[in-house]
Amino acid sequence: MLAAQYVAGYGIEVAEVAPRPPGPGEVQVEVAYVGICGTDLHILAGHMDERIADHGVIGHEMSGRVAATGEGVTGWSPGDPVTVMPLRWCGQCPTCRAGNEHICDHLDFVGIDSPGAMQQRWTVPQELLVPLPGALSLRAAALVEPVAVAHHDVVRASLSPGESALVIGGGPIGVLIAVVARTRAAEVLLVEPDPYRRSVASGLGIDVLDSGSEDLTGALDAWSGGAGAAVTFEVSGTQAGLDLAVAALGARGRLVAVGIHAEPRRVDMRRVFWKELQLLGARVYERADFTAAVELLERGSVPVDAIVSRVDVLAQAPAAFDSLARGGRVMKVLVDCGAAGGSA
Ligand SMILES: [Zn+2]
Ligand SMILES: [Zn+2]
Known part of the structure; x- marks a missing residue:
């Protein structure tokens, strides 16, 4: 063989x-x-x-x-x-x-x-x-496996209906997080630098922004009505992505660390303190995430x-x-x- x-x-x-x-x-x-x-x-x-x-x-x-x-x-x-x-x-x-x-x-x-x-x-x-x-x-x-990853990330975020969720990075995992978050009736926005990946996400009805756009901060403010995001998913594994994931959160927002960072990063702990933010790691999945992923695929979600x-x-x-x-x-x-x- x-x-x-x-x-x-x-x-x-x-x-x-x-x-x-x-x-x-x-x-x-x-x-x-x-x-x-x-x-x-x-x-x-x-x-x-x-x-x-x-x-x-x-x-x-x-x-x-x-x-x-x-x-x-x-x-x-x-x-x-x-x-x-x-x-x-x-x-x-x-x-x-x-x-x-x-x-x-x-x-x-x-x-x-x-x-x-x-x-x-x-x-x-x-x-x-x-x-x-x-x-x-x-x-x-x-x-099933990448959907289980996304499901685990959304579970770690304790995402509730109507909450705003910013996904940073629009590769397969970022897009799947957006898809799973949407099944929980979250208000999802995805930022991604690559135009092709943005077009795939927007073709699925996901709101997208170019992470390189000049007035990213203004656009994010408009999206959240000035409140900041309830949840950010850092999927890019970059310092810039992490900076955005901290800066975009509103009071008591939750940052879910999904991307693999090749080295230790700087985190704006002053803002973590000031806004009472939570940092949550999310690694692989549990058996329940696999079961849920099979169900999401079976349902055509x-x-x-x-x-x-x-x-x-x-x-x-x-x-x-x-x-x-x-x-x-x-x-x-x-x-x-x-x-x-x-x-x-
Ligand atoms: Zn993998
Ligand atoms: Zn063990």
Whole structure:
């Protein structure tokens, strides 16, 4: 079978490898689609070489069907449509014991710390599987993981109907946060520098602003009626984005830190004090976010076709990564690993 491997200092190589049969408690999944995300681009840039094995298989956003089950596996049969929640935790550390297993002190993020989904057959522990409704296409189901990220972010914000939410950064996660926030009847505005990404968001009926526009402050003031935002989602991972996320909040506003910052940042703590702001980290997701993401997709609340810009077959995975790394007119890129048979 084929697998897309990360080769340090080179990039992505598609190689012929033997599938690993499922051991006790494991399930082998025939992979349909794998999404490529910003984290995968960080891997490619060599930023995670201390975590990922050379020739390791990457990919953590996927859909597929059960192909085979190992000894002791119950409740799963070949052909069942599934996705995988790519987190493994120890269950023993203080973080796990406090009920925060998803950010375990020894978290194994599958697709970075252990082999990922971008292969035709992928063997995982059964407890990672999440069932999919038969009516949901496997192409749409490839978005369950990023929708779960967005759902977790919105839950962390405790967003209520009618509240104003500013999303800073309009890539796939930013747009999905806006989409999920809208399902909670929030007043959403998204700022993004890239005109193509702005056009995708505005095509979905999301209000957008150019983060580079001259009178951004004035426009934000007009939007919030001078009150400032109730919630800001910092998705850009930049100092400028963080500055805006603090400056745009009104009294007792909540800043949700979603983007990955490559280094420690400055935060205007004077304003945090003055306006009684709250800073909230939001990392990955919990099982409930996965369940909610499946439901949102099943209900058709997520505009899958607008978000998926391109699908490449597994043999062409290097081109799929290139298209994302080059930027331009692209949002989410999927790799077709074959299980959907090109029809779903
Ligand atoms: Zn991701
Ligand atoms: Zn733990």
